Structures are given as structure tokens and as C-alpha cells.
Amino acid sequence: MTDLRRFNGQVALVTGSANGIGKAIAQRFAEEGAKVVVADLNLADAEKTVSEIVKAGGQAIAVGCDVKSSAAIEAMIKTVIESYGKVDILVNNAGDVTISKHFFETDEAWWDHFLDTNLKSQYLISRLVAPLMAKSGKGCIINMSSGGATRSHRGMVAYDASKGGVEAFTRALALELGPYGIRVNALVPGLIATRPEHLADGAGARRDATIPIGRGGTPQDLAGPAAFLASEDAAYVTGSCLVVDGAVLVQQRSPQIETFPVSQFPSVDSL
Numbered sequence: 543m544t545d546l547r548r549f550n551g552q553v554a555l556v557t558g559s560a561n562g563i564g565k566a567i568a569q570r571f572a573e574e575g576a577k578v579v580v581a582d583l584n585l586a587d588a589e590k591t592v593s594e595i596v597k598a599g600g601q602a603i604a605v606g607c608d609v610k611s612s613a614a615i616e617a618m619i620k621t622v623i624e625s626y627g628k629v630d631i632l633v634n635n636a637g638d639v640t641i642s643k644h645f646f647e648t649d650e651a652w653w654d655h656f657l658d659t660n661l662k663s664q665y666l667i668s669r670l671v672a673p674l675m676a677k678s679g680k681g682c683i684i685n686m687s688s689g690g691a692t693r694s695h696r697g698m699v700a701y702d703a704s705k706g707g708v709e710a711f712t713r714a715l716a717l718e719l720g721p722y723g724i725r726v727n728a729l730v731p732g733l734i735a736t737r738p739e740h741l742a743d744g745a746g747a748r749r750d751a752t753i754p755i756g757r758g759g760t761p762q763d764l765a766g767p768a769a770f771l772a773s774e775d776a777a778y779v780t781g782s783c784l785v786v787d788g789a790v791l792v793q794q795r796s797p798q799i800e801t802f803p804v805s806q807f808p809s810v811d812s813l
């Protein structure tokens with residue numbers, strides 16, 4: 543829980559915010575005074591998230607939306623404008639990580655699913671929201687990327703390609719929207735546990751051992767960075783991809799082949 547209320551009077555639209563990282567970001571914006579739109583494919587979970595936000599003293603509405611559909615996006619934005627009249631902060635978070643397949647076993651529908659869900663949706667939603675922001679002279683767009691944009695996952699050729707596109711899209715959009723007072727940035731999460739299976743049967747401990755900072759991430763680890771990017775403290779930050787990953791991306795050797803393991807580091811007592 544934060545004491546800051548940096549977003550009083552603002553409206554934040556967070557896609558894919560019924561669960562996981564998007565939910566933590568939506569909750570954080572609500573705690574800081576924003577009216578939040580919880581837009582998600584899963585309307586039942588979106589409504590639960592809204593109940594939690596309202597119970598905690600915040601304001602939010604749930605909107606069902608499949609971000610793969612331009613018609614559904616148009617309907618969602620219409621509802622947002624009818625309900626709250628504007629969008630100050632857009633977080634293009636909705637994404638699918640779930641279907642891993644070897645390249646040889648994939649098909650066009652698989653490729654289109656990831657590119658449409660993770661990348662094209664960000665274009666379609668920004669295309670409708672940015673003109674509204676431009677008319678008010680300011681706005682902030684945050685696109686959810688992944689470490690997969692830079693270092694690849696096995697079985698996720700289309701996912702990683704979509705996230706590489708997210709980072710290029712973010713930089714390009716920042717150039718075109720800067721003159722209208724709109725900042726565009728990306729968040730680059732590392733290994734964030736959003737489901738119980740991520741931590742089951744010792745998976746959490748095995749994962750923690752591979753992360754330089756010593757632990758895997760939680761959805762809440764992305765909430766503060768998202769709020770920073772949307773805040774006036776980030777007034778000069780645009781076109782950037784903020785990595786939030788406990789130093790996973792900058793690690794050259796995997797821990798299994800590390801020649802200078804943490805166990806050989808000096809103890810604090812010896813300093």
C-alpha cells in the first residue's frame with residue numbers, strides 16, 4: 543500500500559488486468575487515486591478485480607474485451623469514454639505467453655495469435671486512445687514487453703518476435719507522439735510468478751537460484767515502475783524500455799555453468 547496519490551482525477555486503462563501483472567498495476571493506479579478500467583477477455587475475473595479495488599477504497603469498472611478484435615476494442619473504448627470521459631494513462635499489458643511449440647510444429651494461426659494478441663492489439667488500442675490524449679495535450683502509454691525481445695525463449699518464436707515488435711513500436715510511437723505531449727515507454731518484466739504453477743514443486747526455488755538479485759519477481763514488482771512511468775517524475779522519459787528483471791538480461795553465463803558462483807563471493811562479515 544502506498545501513501546502517494548499521484549493520479550487523482552486521472553483515468554487509467556489497463557488491458558489484461560483481471561489477473562497477473564496487469565491486475566497489480568491496476569490496483570496500484572487505483573490506490574494512487576486513478577479511476578481504473580479493468581479490460582480483459584475474462585470478464586468474471588475482471589469483475590472480481592474491480593470488487594477488490596472498490597473494497598480497498600478505489601474506483602474501477604470492468605470491461606470485457608478480446609484485444610485480438612478491433613470491433614471489441616472499439617466497443618471497449620466507447621464504454622470507457624461513456625463511463626469516464628477520457629484516458630490519461632494507457633497500459634497495453636494484455637498478452638499471451640501460454641502455448642510453447644517448436645518452430646517445426648507451428649502454423650500460421652499460431653503465429654497470428656501471438657502477433658495479434660501481443661503486438662497488433664497495442665497498435666489498435668493506441669490508434670484509438672492517442673488522438674484523445676493529443677486533444678488534451680498530454681498522455682502516457684506503457685506497452686508490456688518481455689525479456690524475450692532481447693534474449694529468446696525456447697518454443698516461443700512468435701512470442702519473442704511479438705515482443706521485439708513491441709519495443710520497436712514503443713520507440714517509433716514515442717517519436718510520433720512526443721510533439722503532442724504523449725510519452726510512450728515499455729516495461730520489460732523478467733521471471734514474474736503470476737500463477738501457482740510457477741512456484742509449485744520447488745520451481746520457485748530453482749528459478750530464484752538463477753536470478754542475480756536472488757529471487758523471482760512478483761506482479762507487484764511491476765506496479766511501482768508502471769506508476770513511475772505514468773507519473774510527473776518521468777516527465778522526460780519517453781521511448782525507453784525499462785527492464786524490471788532482477789538483472790536476468792544482463793547475466794551472460796547461466797548459473798549452471800558459472801565459473802564464479804555466488805558461493806565464492808566474500809561474506810558480509812569479511813568486509
Ligand SMILES: NC(=O)c1ccc[n+]([C@@H]2O[C@H](COP(=O)([O-])OP(=O)(O)OC[C@H]3O[C@@H](n4cnc5c(N)ncnc54)[C@H](O)[C@@H]3O)[C@@H](O)[C@H]2O)c1
Nearest residue numbers: 558560561562563582583608609636637688731733734736
Ligand atoms: N509473467 C511473466 O513472467 C512475464 C514476463 C515478461 C512479460 N510478461 C508480459 O506481461 C503481460 C502480462 O502477463 P502475465 O504474466 O500477468 O499474464 P497472465 O496470464 O497472468 O494475465 C494475463 C491477462 O491478460 C488477459 N488476456 C489474455 N489474452 C487476452 C486478450 N486476447 N484480450 C484481453 N485480455 C487478454 C488474461 O485473461 C489475463 O487476465 C503480458 O504481456 C506478458 O507477455 C509477463
